[in-house]
Amino acid sequence: MDIIEDIRNKVQITEHGVGNVHSTSFPGGHEGYTDSWNQTQFEKGFRVDILQLAEDELEFDMVGIDAAIANAFRRILLAEVPTMAIEKVFIYNNTSIIQDEVLAHRLGLIPIKADPRMFEYRQQGDVEGTADDTIEFQLQVKCTKHPNAKDATDPDDLYKDHKVTTKYMKWVPIGNQAQIFKEDDLRPVNTDILIAKLRPGQEINLKMHCVKGIGKDHAKFSPVATASYRLLPDIQLKQIIEDELAERLQKCFSPGVIELDNVDGNKRARVAHPRRDTCSREFFRHPDLKDLVEYSRIRDHFIFSVESTGVMPPEVLVCEAIKVLMGKCRTFLAELTDVKSNPPKKKK
Amino acid sequence: MDQQDTSTVKRLEIIESHRDDDTCQTFVFHDEDHTLGNALAYMVLKNPDVQFAGYSVPHPSENRINLRIQTNGAQATDVLQKGLTDLNKCCEHVLKTFETRAKEYKRSQKRNIPQDIEMQLDT
Numbered sequence: 001m002d003i004i005e006d007i008r009n010k011v012q013i014t015e016h017g018v019g020n021v022h023s024t025s026f027p028g029g030h031e032g033y034t035d036s037w038n039q040t041q042f043e044k045g046f047r048v049d050i051l052q053l054a055e056d057e058l059e060f061d062m063v064g065i066d067a068a069i070a071n072a073f074r075r076i077l078l079a080e081v082p083t084m085a086i087e088k089v090f091i092y093n094n095t096s097i098i099q100d101e102v103l104a105h106r107l108g109l110i111p112i113k114a115d116p117r118m119f120e121y122r123q124q125g126d127v128e129g130t131a132d133d134t135i136e137f138q139l140q141v142k143c144t145k146h147p148n149a150k151d152a153t154d155p156d157d158l159y160k161d162h163k164v165t166t167k168y169m170k171w172v173p174i175g176n177q178a179q180i181f182k183e184d185d186l187r188p189v190n191t192d193i194l195i196a197k198l199r200p201g202q203e204i205n206l207k208m209h210c211v212k213g214i215g216k217d218h219a220k221f222s223p224v225a226t227a228s229y230r231l232l233p234d235i236q237l238k239q240i241i242e243d244e245l246a247e248r249l250q251k252c253f254s255p256g257v258i259e260l261d262n263v264d265g266n267k268r269a270r271v272a273h274p275r276r277d278t279c280s281r282e283f284f285r286h287p288d289l290k291d292l293v294e295y296s297r298i299r300d301h302f303i304f305s306v307e308s309t310g311v312m313p314p315e316v317l318v319c320e321a322i323k324v325l326m327g328k329c330r331t332f333l334a335e336l337t338d339v340k341s342n343p344p345k346k347k348k
Numbered sequence: 349m350d351q352q353d354t355s356t357v358k359r360l361e362i363i364e365s366h367r368d369d370d371t372c373q374t375f376v377f378h379d380e381d382h383t384l385g386n387a388l389a390y391m392v393l394k395n396p397d398v399q400f401a402g403y404s405v406p407h408p409s410e411n412r413i414n415l416r417i418q419t420n421g422a423q424a425t426d427v428l429q430k431g432l433t434d435l436n437k438c439c440e441h442v443l444k445t446f447e448t449r450a451k452e453y454k455r456s457q458k459r460n461i462p463q464d465i466e467m468q469l470d471t
Contacts, residue, residue, distance in 0.1 A: 027396040037394035037434050039441070048445045050453040060449075062442075068390035069438065075383040315450040322443040328384050329436035332377065333429065335360040340425055 004030055010296040011231060015284040023066055023299065050315075058306045058314035061232075069325075070229060070302045076321040077227035079215040083311050084114040084135060086220075088127075088209040095203055096164075098196045103204070106196075107139075108220045110166055111189040111309040112210050118180070122211045131175030135186050135210040138170045143198035162198050167191040172207075189310035223317050225307040231297035233277040238292050241269040245288065252283035275303070362425075363414075373424035375415045381405065385413040391438075392431040397422040 008030065012019035025035045045064035052059040062070055089104040096103075114135055122133040129136075144160045152158050161168075166188035173181070196204060215222030235257065241249055246269035250258040259272040279297070283289045308314040361376040377384065385403035392401040392415075400418040417424040 023390070026393050027398075034396075035394070036396045037391060039434070039437055042438060043441050046441060046445060048442075048449045050449050053450065053453055053457070060446075065438075065442070066390055068386045069435070069442075072383045072387040073442075075381075080383065315446075318446060319443060319450075322439050322446065325384070325387070326436055326439045326443070328380070329432045329439070332360050333432045333436070335358065336425060336429055336432065339360060339362060 006296075008033075009299055010234060011299050013233075013279055013281065013295040013297065015281065015290065023068070025066075053315060056308040056310050056314060058304075058308075058318065060304050060306075060318075062229075062302045062304055064300055065302070066300065067302075070304075072325055073318070073321050074227050074229055074304070076324045077224050077306060077317060078222055080324050081223050081317055081320045082116045082121075082212050082214050083221050083223045083309075084112045084116050084119060084210045084212055085218070086110060086112065086137070086208045087122075087211040087213065088129075090207040090209075091205075092207070093203055093205040095201070096196050096198050097202075103196060103206075107206075107208055108218070110169075110193055110195075111311050112186070113189045113311055114186045114210065115312070116212050119212045121213075129174070129209055129211070131177050133211060134174060135177075136172040136174055137208045137210065138172050138206075139164070139168055139195075139208065140170075140203075140205045141168050141198065142203035143200050145200045159198075159200055162200075163194060164196045164198060164204060165191065166193040166195065168195075169208075223309060223311050224314075225309050227304075227306045227317075229302040229304045231299065232301035232303060233274045233279050234294075234296045234298055235271045235274045235277065236294040237269060237271060238294060241292055242266045245269075245292075248286060249283060249289055249293075252280075252286065252289065254278050254280070370423045370425070371421060372418045373416075375417070375424075375428060376412055377415060378412045380413050381411070382413075385415065387435060388431055389415060391435045392417060392427060394434070395427055395430060398427055401427075 007020050008025055011021055024030065025033065027034065027036050029035055042064070047061070047063040049061040049063070050058070051061065062073075086107045089107055091100050091104070094100055094103060098106075112135070119135075120133045122129055126133075141161050141164050143162045146152075146158055146160055149157045155162055169188055171183065171186050177186075198204070213221040235253070242263075243266055246258075246260055246267050249269050250260060252258075254276050256273045257271065257277045259270050260267040261270050262268075279295075281295070283293055283295075304318075306314045306318060308317055312320070357378070359378045359380075361378065363374040363376060365373065382405065385405070389401050389403045392398055397419050398417065399420050400416065403413050403415045405413050415428070417427055419427055
């Protein structure tokens with residue numbers, strides 16, 4: 001085993017901590033390695049494998065990239081991919097027991113299914129909003145008594161419209177929006193989110209403005225429920241482990257990680273699916289096992305898990321996140337050319 | 349909400365130094381954080397001309413980062429430019445790879461669904 005290779009490629013998991021956490025692959029870091037940025041070499045080693053893609057869940061592997069860049073994608077997913085969310089609430093009447101400000105806050109957190117790429121950011125100080133930057137919804141509900149429910153005790157039988165859910169939110173097209181969008185393009189993601197509960201005589205009458213924003217400004221704009229990655233675990237058995245020891249080793253890891261093979265009538269431990277391991281470090285608690293296993297994670301193998309709130313499909317979110325980082329690079333490249341052509345005056 | 353309109357606002361600033369030295373400079377990136385800071389510092393460090401590169405968030409409630417670059421003779425602005433270009437190219441490849449793989453996955457899923465139904469019908 002080449003020690004230098006291990007330092008470069010693996011993050012050690014030790015009994016009481018982690019080792020070799022930082023990337024060391026920089027020019028002048030290790031003898032015999034160039035380590036300067038090489039696009040061709042990067043493209044050769046880079047890989048993406050999609051493991052699972054559902055309506056709002058995505059799991060994929062990103063291999064051959066540094067944590068600095070992978071982490072940038074994760075952070076952008078959480079805080080910088082724009083979405084539409086309710087920002088202004090105009091309350092005309094609210095006689096429910098939920099206070100105006102609490103109601104407004106609850107409304108803000110409702111995920112809105114609308115493609116933010118079709119909208120602009122609203123200009124600062126603009127209260128009215130235009131068709132390019134605002135989606136308007138209306139919520140008008142009045143609770144009434146159910147006429148033929150004398151002996152009932154269940155509120156569902158006693159009252160009509162007593163549960164205000166996102167189902168009641170009606171989209172009000174502004175300007176030419178009715179021609180551009182269909183009824184189904186702009187709506188709350190879920191129709192069953194409970195906003196407030198009413199009793200007969202109480203009513204809610206309000207208008208909402210959705211605007212484009214990013215999670216850095218307010219968490220309601222975050223397009224993901226979670227976006228995280230973990231490094232692929234790597235488990236190496238230093239010697240043959242059999243029988244009672246092997247069975248105990250198997251129990252120390254998550255189910256499926258260690259398999260027992262029958263070799264000459266003995267049960268022999270084999271690492272079958274290191275991906276399933278949670279890196280619990282349980283085996284370090286067994287004095288006779290702790291020196292038999294080399295435990296680490298692969299430094300450049302990221303297992304991403306992205307769970308969308310439903311506003312956009314998760315694979316679109318990842319693409320948008322990458323584009324946001326590219327956008328940052330381009331913005332600053334343009335500014336740098338500006339600065340270079342008119343350098344700041346030096347102090348004498 | 350008010351952070352996004354940056355078309356007219358300068359977001360990159362070079363801190364003036366008393367010494368007339370173009371190889372050592374500190375750049376201020378307004379309205380940026382660890383997201384760009386760490387990725388860019390990594391890319392700049394990958395350049396063999398660079399002696400030192402590092403970033404800091406000077407204060408948690410100020411929305412900016414400082415990126416310090418010291419080189420072995422190259423202009424710091426050139427080094428930064430290379431870093432940004434490399435990072436952009438890297439992202440381009442990641443995006444291209446991801447898009448292709450996502451398309452491939454969706455296509456393979458479509459092919460598998462009828463098979464699954466067949467399997468269910470068999471049993």
